[in-house]
Amino acid sequence: MKLFEQVAQPLVEQASSLLGISLSITDEKGIIIGSDNKGRIGTLHPVSSRVIEEGREVVFTKEQVDNMENVLPGIAAPICFNHKVIGVLGIVGEPESVRKYVKFIHSHIEMFLRESFRTESELVQMKTTELFVQHLIHYEDWKDTSKLEEYCQLLGVHFNRLRVCLLIHFPVLQESSSQAEPLQTQLQSLIGYLFRESNEDIVCPVNQEQWVVFKIIDSKGEPKLRRTCESAIGKLTAFLDREGVHGRVTIAYGKSYMGLEGAARSYQQAQKAIMAGLRSDSEESVYSFDSWSILPDIFLEDIDLRFLELFADDIRNIWEFPESDMLIETFIAYCESSMNVSKAARNLYIHRNTLMYRLNKISELSRIDPQSFEQCIVLYIALKKKERNPLFMKVSGKNY
Numbered sequence: 001m002k003l004f005e006q007v008a009q010p011l012v013e014q015a016s017s018l019l020g021i022s023l024s025i026t027d028e029k030g031i032i033i034g035s036d037n038k039g040r041i042g043t044l045h046p047v048s049s050r051v052i053e054e055g056r057e058v059v060f061t062k063e064q065v066d067n068m069e070n071v072l073p074g075i076a077a078p079i080c081f082n083h084k085v086i087g088v089l090g091i092v093g094e095p096e097s098v099r100k101y102v103k104f105i106h107s108h109i110e111m112f113l114r115e116s117f118r119t120e121s122e123l124v125q126m127k128t129t130e131l132f133v134q135h136l137i138h139y140e141d142w143k144d145t146s147k148l149e150e151y152c153q154l155l156g157v158h159f160n161r162l163r164v165c166l167l168i169h170f171p172v173l174q175e176s177s178s179q180a181e182p183l184q185t186q187l188q189s190l191i192g193y194l195f196r197e198s199n200e201d202i203v204c205p206v207n208q209e210q211w212v213v214f215k216i217i218d219s220k221g222e223p224k225l226r227r228t229c230e231s232a233i234g235k236l237t238a239f240l241d242r243e244g245v246h247g248r249v250t251i252a253y254g255k256s257y258m259g260l261e262g263a264a265r266s267y268q269q270a271q272k273a274i275m276a277g278l279r280s281d282s283e284e285s286v287y288s289f290d291s292w293s294i295l296p297d298i299f300l301e302d303i304d305l306r307f308l309e310l311f312a313d314d315i316r317n318i319w320e321f322p323e324s325d326m327l328i329e330t331f332i333a334y335c336e337s338s339m340n341v342s343k344a345a346r347n348l349y350i351h352r353n354t355l356m357y358r359l360n361k362i363s364e365l366s367r368i369d370p371q372s373f374e375q376c377i378v379l380y381i382a383l384k385k386k387e388r389n390p391l392f393m394k395v396s397g398k399n400y
Contacts, residue, residue, distance in 0.1 A: 003116055004079075004086055008034030009041070011112060015105050022072075022092035023105070028052060028085065043070055048088040051076045055085055057102065059095045074098055077106050081113050126188070128154060129204045133212055139264030148260055157200045164225065164256040165266035166195065166213040167206070167274050168232075172240060172247030183243060187211065190239055194232040210274075214263055217256050225253065229286040252277055252287040272298050300384055314366040315382055321365060328383055330358040335380040339373065 008025040012034035016023050025034035030048035032040050046068065051058050055078055062073040074092040078085045089106055091098045132151035135142065142148065152158065168191065184205065192203045195213045202214040217225065229251045236249045254269030256262075269289035276297035277287035287294055318324055330348060334355070337344035345355045359370045368375045 003120060004081070004113065005033050007112065007116055008087075010034075011109055012036055015108070019101055019105075021098060021101060022074075024090040024092070025079070025109075026088045026090070028087055030088070033087070040070065045070060045088070045090070047071050047076065048090075051078050051088045052085050061095060075102050077102055079106070079109055079113075081110065081117070125155075126204065129202060133202065133204050133206065133214075136214075136260060136264055137206070137212070137267045139261055145260060152260075155202075157202060159260050159263055160258065161216050162218060162256040162258055163214050163263050163266065164217045164222075164253055165263060165270045166215060166229065166251060166253040167267070167270040168211040168213070168236070169250040169252075169274050169278070170209050170211070170236075170240075170247075171250075171278075172245050183240075183245070186239070190236065191232075194235060195228070212267065212270075214266075222256065226286055226288065229253070233285050248285065250274060250277055250285050250287070252289070254289045272301065276301065300381060303381065303385055314368075314379070315386060317365040318362065318383075319386075321361075327358055327362055327365075330355060331362050332380065332383060334359060334370070335376055339370075339376060 005027065008027075012023045012025055013036065015021075016036040022036050023034075024032050024036075024040060024045065026032050026045045026048040030045050030052070032043050032045050035041050047058070047060065057075060057077045059075050060071060060073050065071045065073050072090070072092045073094065074090055075095055075098055076088050076090045079087045079089055089102075089109060091101055091105065128151070132148070132155060135148055135151065139145075139148075170187075187205075188203065191211055191213065192201075195201065195215055196203055198216045201216055202212075204212060206212045233249050233251060240246065240249070252270045252274035254266035254273065257266055273287045273289040273291070273294060276294040277284065279297060280294060282294075289298070318327060321327060330344075330350075333348050334341070334344040337347055341352055341355055341359075345352045348355065362368065362379075363370055366379060368379050370376065
């Protein structure tokens with residue numbers, strides 16, 4: 001047992017230093033893997049085989065070991081794990097003097113092994129889950145999904161029920177990277193407590209600033225999902241505040257689907273929703289993919305850049321105008337003010353006539369009718385898309 005070999009020497013050193021006695025631990029083959037006398041490590045302890053075979057405590061007096069090599073007087077007790085003897089604890093000294101330590105040290109070692117194994121198993125489970133999630137969220141890259149199905153069997157999860165993906169964004173963790181690692185285990189427990197209602201709900205980090213939850217849900221559970229998220233944000237924010245990490249926690253979720261492909265789709269939707277939410281000026285902290293408050297932003301982000309080819313000349317005319325920034329800001333404000341001239345002028349803190357002059361200039365440069373909703377919305381989308389891609393883009397073979 002590799003874990004046993006790793007912890008044997010630290011356990012011996014700890015107990016020997018604390019109690020002031022001499023100890024040794026052997027593996028199931030009788031090889032000493034832990035001793036306060038480091039010169040004995042790696043040597044054979046010949047009588048360990050007897051202790052392992054009999055499965056009980058054995059006493060060795062000074063007279064009994066006089067003619068034995070590498071055996072000291074004391075008490076030897078079998079160390080068990082999962083109902084199997086995996087080694088032997090040896091406490092060196094006059095048997096009657098050291099007997100009082102046997103039960104305490106023996107129990108401590110077996111308890112430590114159980115806890116270490118549980119912790120190691122949890123870490124393995126977490127790493128396996130993280131690998132699975134990385135495969136799942138890149139589902140479209142996999143021609144053969146058998147690997148994903150193997151992970152499902154290994155983790156004991158099934159995707160034959162509706163699942164929704166939630167993304168939890170912690171920008172403060174990225175900014176405070178030195179604090180991020182110690183918080184991961186605590187966050188794992190807290191997020192699991194807040195969202196996991198089934199043993200098959202999946203919780204794990206996607207990167208340093210995001211955690212993902214693939215949660216089983218039914219039609220009755222969807223209406224309360226937002227309330228669950230809002231409550232969770234309060235608790236997560238309070239937890240981070242106590243840890244001295246301050247900032248905005250954001251949660252977004254996609255729609256619910258069945259199957260591995262559906263789960264990946266829900267993740268992509270949650271990712272788009274959270275990016276749109278972070279870009280928005282909204283004070284909300286929970287975003288749903290189908291929320292009208294962010295759907296226009298998601299729609300805009302998904303428009304193919306080739307769309308701009310249709311308006312290359314018109315956009316270039318606007319962009320090359322000496323006061324292009326002012327014109328674009330005015331036009332966007334006009335559209336976002338429901339094409340209401342007075343309202344747009346107030347929002348821009350300019351005179352109504354100044355606004356009209358600028359709109360007329362936009363019309364002159366782009367041949368658009370500022371009174372036409374259909375024409376304005378198309379130019380608005382084109383300008384917003386260009387605004388999001390500040391680097392020069394090639395349109396119709398030209399840079400602009």
